[in-house]
Amino acid sequence: MQNNITLGQYFPMNSPVHRLDARFKLFLTIFFIVTVFFADGLLSYGLVTLVLGGVIAMSKIPFSMILKSLKPLIIIILFTAILNIFYTKGTPLVSFWIFKITYEGIVVAFKMGIRIILLVAGSSLLTYTTSPIMLTDAMEALLSPLKVFKVPVNELAMMMSIALRFIPTLMEETQKIMNAQKARGADFETGSLISRAKALVPILVPLFVSAFRRADDLAMAMESRCYTGGDNRTRLKPLVATGSDFVILVGCILVFSGIIVLGCFGL
Amino acid sequence: MILSNTNQPILEIRSLSHIYGEGTPFRHVALDNVNLKLYQGELVGLIGHTGSGKSTLIQHFNGLLRPTSGQVLLRGEDIFATKTATRNARFAVGLVMQYPEYQLFEDTVRKDIAFGPKNKGITGVELERVILEACDAVNLPRRLLDSSPFELSGGEKRRAAIAGIIAMEPDLLILDEPTAGLDPKGREEILETITAYRKNTGKTVLFVSHSMDTVANVCNRILVMNRSHIAMDASPAEVFSRTEELRNMGLALPDLTDIFVYMQNRGLPISDPVYTMDYAVRKLAELISSEKEHYAE
Numbered sequence: 001m002q003n004n005i006t007l008g009q010y011f012p013m014n015s016p017v018h019r020l021d022a023r024f025k026l027f028l029t030i031f032f033i034v035t036v037f038f039a040d041g042l043l044s045y046g047l048v049t050l051v052l053g054g055v056i057a058m059s060k061i062p063f064s065m066i067l068k069s070l071k072p073l074i075i076i077i078l079f080t081a082i083l084n085i086f087y088t089k090g091t092p093l094v095s096f097w098i099f100k101i102t103y104e105g106i107v108v109a110f111k112m113g114i115r116i117i118l119l120v121a122g123s124s125l126l127t128y129t130t131s132p133i134m135l136t137d138a139m140e141a142l143l144s145p146l147k148v149f150k151v152p153v154n155e156l157a158m159m160m161s162i163a164l165r166f167i168p169t170l171m172e173e174t175q176k177i178m179n180a181q182k183a184r185g186a187d188f189e190t191g192s193l194i195s196r197a198k199a200l201v202p203i204l205v206p207l208f209v210s211a212f213r214r215a216d217d218l219a220m221a222m223e224s225r226c227y228t229g230g231d232n233r234t235r236l237k238p239l240v241a242t243g244s245d246f247v248i249l250v251g252c253i254l255v256f257s258g259i260i261v262l263g264c265f266g267l
Numbered sequence: 268m269i270l271s272n273t274n275q276p277i278l279e280i281r282s283l284s285h286i287y288g289e290g291t292p293f294r295h296v297a298l299d300n301v302n303l304k305l306y307q308g309e310l311v312g313l314i315g316h317t318g319s320g321k322s323t324l325i326q327h328f329n330g331l332l333r334p335t336s337g338q339v340l341l342r343g344e345d346i347f348a349t350k351t352a353t354r355n356a357r358f359a360v361g362l363v364m365q366y367p368e369y370q371l372f373e374d375t376v377r378k379d380i381a382f383g384p385k386n387k388g389i390t391g392v393e394l395e396r397v398i399l400e401a402c403d404a405v406n407l408p409r410r411l412l413d414s415s416p417f418e419l420s421g422g423e424k425r426r427a428a429i430a431g432i433i434a435m436e437p438d439l440l441i442l443d444e445p446t447a448g449l450d451p452k453g454r455e456e457i458l459e460t461i462t463a464y465r466k467n468t469g470k471t472v473l474f475v476s477h478s479m480d481t482v483a484n485v486c487n488r489i490l491v492m493n494r495s496h497i498a499m500d501a502s503p504a505e506v507f508s509r510t511e512e513l514r515n516m517g518l519a520l521p522d523l524t525d526i527f528v529y530m531q532n533r534g535l536p537i538s539d540p541v542y543t544m545d546y547a548v549r550k551l552a553e554l555i556s557s558e559k560e561h562y563a564e
Binding site for chain 2 (some may be wrong): 011012013064176177179180181182183184185186187201202205206209210
């Protein structure tokens, strides 16, 4: 198991956040992202953080898991922050040679940093609390209006769920192949960039061979069970929204809208 | 029969534990305080139920997995002490993974077999020698060396993959279910390859197997794993005399032993466990001739 890739890893728990209808959760996550972009002042940022913190606490996901999903982004966050510090015009605080650090720059950099952290933490909370299958079902439901424009929503959803279904399988496979090549003395960690890129060939070739073999097998298995896509397919676990789901949905919409309004006034 | 017991073991496992997914809901203790010594020239069979920790255990032998606690000593030296020690362990302990044919990647069999030895630093004439020797060791026709590994048959692919490990000239050869997914003929060939390899080189071989029959016929020492522990470590005769214990672990006896246990329970006057065909024939022949004498009197 490759435990260092956590983005998109379902973390099963019994919590209100896990139980919330996946469609609502997906919708609310998108709405949350919009809200984060509208947040502007201290008050709105504070509220967004508070809401997210509350939901994380409710989800029973260990805080360390959320931090783990942020770890790969440290460089991006630092990079944007530094760019913003130097490139924002305003009242200079310190200046040397061609560099100028402005008060506005620090504020923008800080905001951008917080924004990225909130976005990633919020969206990884979705994937931590929703199984991939539920997530695709939710996407299919949210995309279904597009059927009017002849977008093959069912097929897209099937492709997506197959892709999601095979990510862990292929990851395991990659791990196995890596181990096997390591057992033959392959070295993926040291050497120049080019030699490290070359070192990937012994992994990629068997991985692609096996991915195509799996695709063939799966297609055969689906054909032999007479798979046809389309509207008439039913589900094993249809998504059913309960009353409390609606209460949460409406509540969150109101809170997020409130924050957006605050953000528009620059608070 | 444990050979050269007085010598230093080639590989020693000291109170080794391995825990997967520590700190997540998927936490799983795969190995719990395992101790093991492997000696020069042994042919060891490792059996156990699916999920008993066999594959996890052998991946510690060449340092692919780091133990959660405990040590792996190769000729007395901790393989995790330095990076060089770990790298040396990769070559000293040749590990053939399950379904090794899926690791073939080069455009010719020759190049693929050369991958391991090249990483070890073998070049030129020496490289050609180890490739040819490995090819012969697994009984792969030399004319196949220049064809693509993807054109070979299933059994040939498997043997080419094993040759890729043998070509590194390891002191210890570990094979994880080398016969899985092969037809009876392919299985037979692989087992012959393994026994012949050990006979010709005098090196230690350990292989994981599901099949009691395979292990019974080939090995001189058997390790039985059950629930993250080594439950038995003994000669085939001893292991197969512990019928009840094996059954409780969900392991089947070799077919031959099963039949003899059945007959023994019905009064057949043979007391020791029977697990190879030769021994069964000899015992039965003795029995028949003694019966004859009995009637002659």
